Amino acid sequence: MIPYGRQSITDEDIEAVVAVLKSDYLTQGEKVPAFEQGLADYCQVPHVIACSNGTTALHLACAALDLEADDWVWVSAISFVASANCARYCGAQVDFIDVEPETGNLCVAALREKLQRVQGSPRQPKALVAVHLAGQPCDLAEIGALCRQYGVHLIEDACHALGASYQGQPIGSCAHSDMTVFSFHPVKPITTGEGGAVTTRSAALAARLRLYRSHGITREPAQLNVDAPGGWYYEQQVLGFNYRLTDIQAALGASQLRRLPQFIEQRQQLAARYDELLTRLPAQPLRQMDDRRSGYHLYVVQVADRDRVFAQLREAGIGVNVHYMPIPAQPYYRGLGHDPAAYPGAQAYYRQAISLPLYPTLSLAEQDQVVRALESVLCA
Structure with a gap:
């Protein structure tokens, strides 16, 4: 089975992990801050957590905005349920914004109309989670301007889009948003095993x-409520979580990050080859916008009779997959009153x-095999 995505692990990655395993610190050492700094340099942003x-x-981003039960958060209707x-983890209410069928990304017109309709009402959102589907950034300038106009915090869900750029700026720079969120699952542009x-x-x-x-919890002297009686002292100041990344994972991530430009170039070359090979088939790739550069986490095409083709x-x-069923169609959200x-x-x-297979180590022969199989199914 040719999978839709997979990690690329080298001897250098393995050596980086083994070095941590042989060190004194498997967690809460120096590797996580070093990985964060590498990401900060790549994304041209001052803070990475x-x-x-x-x-x-995503949960941390919502918690940092103090979302509560009476707050509303709007989300792109096409994404993973997270x-x-x-x-919802913060107790907030969720509503959805429709997407452009040709890109799968949030529709600016739908967002504008909905903001105008609820302005000044209790349903006006405190935050918007805008998803960069398949690695292509959504319309950040327009979305960011609307969020500023209506006093809405903007969270970029860039779990697909590390390595992408919008109008020449790297995704993660937060040029138009309050925060940007990444995932380092094995099928993503780089991996830490699990991580974000x-x-x-x-x-x-x-x-x-x-x-x-x-x-x-904090130990920072400037943040404490009282003078620390000793070096052992710490304070729990909010109800937080144990969401730390280990040094083992961070070492893998830092090693992978050095190859991110190569990974993105390979993904883009394979996507361009798919574009060329599929021109003769009734399969329409997602529309790509001229003012942005996709990270091509996924290569999605649109076909008739999708279930049979799958x-x-x-x-x-x-190993094709479907990304994604609309979140409002999920039973949990239907149960909250949402109508897909x-x-x-x-x-x-x-x-x-x-979604067709796409990852840096996909060979041209395997890609040809995917296209031949798709042609056989579509043209039968």
């Missing part, structure tokens, strides 16, 4: 993210979306 996975990164669940991070330009948000990441490709040994029919763009996207 690494954590245990992308979901905890993009919405993070707000939040980037921000705000020193105040960074301090809250670090506090919530580690039980709500089943037959799986039978042929091609209210998001026609998301439904149109979902009906035809299928």
Whole structure:
């Protein structure tokens, strides 16, 4: 089976992990801060807070904004469920914004109309989680401007988009947002096994993210409520979480980060080759916008009779997948009163979306095998 995604691990990665295993610190040593600094340099952002996975990164971002039960958070209707669940973990209410069927990304017109409709009401959102689906950034300038106009905090869910850029700026720089969230799952642009991070330009948000990441505990003298009676002293100041990344994971991440430009170039070359090979087939790749550069975490095409195509490709040994079912269609969110029919763009996207295998070590022969199998199914 050719999977839709997989990690690329080298001897250098293994040696970096083994070095930590032989060291004095497996966690809370020097490797996590070093990994954070590497990400900060790459993303051109002053603050990076690494954590245990992308979901905890999303939760930390919501917690840092003090989201509560009466607050509303809006989320792109097409994403993995974690993009919405993070707000529910804080007790906040969730609503959704429709997407563009041709990109799967948040629809600016739908966002504008909904903001105008709820302005000044209790349902006006405190935060928006905007997803960069498949690695292509959404319309950050327009979305950011709307969020500033209506006083909405903007969280970029960039779990697909490390290595992408928008109008020449790296995703993660937070040029238009309050925070950006990354995931380092094995199928993502780089991996720490499991892992995540939040980037921000705000020193105040960074301090809250670090506090919530580690039980709500601080030892920093300037942050203590009383003078420390000794070096052992610490204070729990909020109800935080144990969302730390280990030094083992950070060492792997730092090693992978050195190859990120190579990984992105390989993904983009394979995507361009897919574009060329698929021109003769009834399979439409997601529309790519001229003012941004996709990280190509996924290569999604839209096909008729998607369910049949999916089943037959799986039978042929091609590990295709579907990213994603609209979140409002999930039973949990239906139970909260959401109607997937209210998001026609998301439904149109979902009906035809299928993800083809794409990862840096996918060989040209394997890619040809994927295309031949797809042609056999579509043209039967």
